[in-house]
Amino acid sequence: MVSTGRKLGKITLTVSLLFFGVSCKSMAQQQPISERTITINMSASELLPANLIIFNVNINAEADTPKEAFEAHKERESLLADLLKEFDIKEEDIDFEPIRMNKRYRNESQTTVTNQSVSLSFNNFGTYEKIQITLIENGFDSFNGQFSSTEISEGKEKALISAIEAAKERAELIANTSGVALGPVQTINYSDHQIGIPRKSSMMAMDAVRSESSMMDFAQTVSVTANINISFSIK
Structure with missing residues (x-):
């Protein structure tokens, strides 16, 4: 005949092990599974009339x-x-x-x-x-x-769209070549800046024709650039 004290000891041990097992399982479920991503850095520029x-x-x-x-x-x-x-x-x-x-x-x-x-x-x-x-x-x-340029805002938007499209194309190329599927966007970081240094342009001069030649007779352009850092999930 087993004494009452021994029975209580067995029951306590069994319950303790059960709680420990449940606790371990719960902790394992809470641990996040790291998602695979691909990150692309891309820049795109737009030339605008220097008007x-x-x-x-x-x-x-x-x-x-x-x-x-x-x-x-x-x-x-x-x-x-x-x-x-x-x-x-x-x-x-x-x-x-x-x-x-x-x-x-x-x-x-x-x-x-x-x-x-x-x-x-x-x-x-x-x-x-x-x-x-x-x-x-x-x-x-x-x-x-x-x-x-009076078109700086429009130029920044166009440059941003071009940068995003180019980044997506690059990510799809890498994913397809690597044998994985490209998922949705996870994060995007964005910045833009204007380069004030004029560049030559084939556009016509915007001001009136002068009686004397001047460097101002030659049309110029300014550049705006959008930079993005974008991460996609991969499956």
Whole structure:
């Protein structure tokens, strides 16, 4: 005859083993199964007509006191504003930053300097040449320009579509060659940028015919590029 204590011992051992087995099975079910993927990095570019110029002007002044520097700056700012009206630069094509003032130390002397950035955009290339001469004649010595396009947004969308299509074609080629099936998209990382360096174009010049030859007579293009990193599952 088995004592009651031994029976309880057997029952406890059996139940403990049962719980341990269930626990192990549950943990095994919770462990994620790593899904196989293929990742493609792809870039695509669109060339756009360079029909716009972004022109940046720095207004600056320097004087012994903050008040004198500020007054000198306001005079130069007023002069630039008059020039923009003279060249018929529209308000919506003008962006500017607030005036910045800083102290400058040279040996034992101290002065106050000001700086203000103004950005203009216009599509009359003849204005670009004239406004530079006028600025120099009026004491401005810090400005630069670069080509851009009124079709930047559309170009970025086209470049993105081209990059995605090319990435999918590349992934399908790799999957088919490797004997696996391409599944749905898992992740996508995307970025775009504009290359402001103009390139030659066979397009006609956009501005009016000039009486004298100029580099502005040759049509240019700017490039926008879309970059993607896209992962597909494979089966």
